[in-house]
Amino acid sequence: MKKITMIYWSSGGNVEVLANAIAEGIKETGAELTIKHVSEAMVEDITSADAVAFGSPSMDNNRIEQHQMEPFINQFELLPNNNKETLLFGSYGWDEGSFMKDWEDKMKGYGFNVISTFAVNESPSSKELSQAKELGKELAMF
Template sequence: MKKVSVIYYSSTGHVEAMANHLAKGAELQGAIVKVLRVQDAKVNDVLDADIVAFGCPSMDGNTIESDEMQPFITEFKIIPVEKKKCFLFGSYGWDKGEFMDKWIKTMISYDFDVIDKFVIHEAPAKQDLDKCFEYGKKLLTY
């Protein structure tokens, strides 16, 4: 059975809802799934997983959240991940979601294999949550 870690930051609950639907989709396909707020995640939650999904909203300056998510991600600058497959997801508000392109570049530079992304504007609608569920099911096919 494949192991999937879904690690997210959510201040409003939008990204948390996306994370939970992603996890349900992966579980339906038989994955062993851990869903963790980034402040509860450990490096081994990434290293021990076959696939990791990271979720975060866009914050000031079109970046990922700087107090919890960014420091956690930065740990992997020096920890070998050897092309660990990762999926990135999140939401944005006033900006146009450019944070995701920056985040992808960062993850690739840290040697992650970014297999896909999903980003939405504002709060997830039912169809967005349905897409998260479908992405979760698809995670095991990469």
């Protein structure tokens, strides 16, 4: 059984809604899922998983959340990540989602195999929630 860890940061709730949809897809495959807010996450949650999903909204200067999520992510710069399958997801408002490309580049530089990214403008629509669920399935089956 594939072991997947999902770590996210959400303030307004949009990223949490996406996380729940992705989790639903993962669970439908029978994979084992650990889901945590980044404030409760530890490096071992990631290193012990077969695949990971990270979620964050775009914040100041088109970056992932800078007080908790970015410092957590930066811990992996010097750790072996063994090309671990990774899904990145989030939400944005005014910046057209450009933060996601920078985040993807960073994660690839840290040795993660980013198999998919998904960003929604503000609140996810029902169609976007269906897409998120499918991405969860894809991550679990990859």
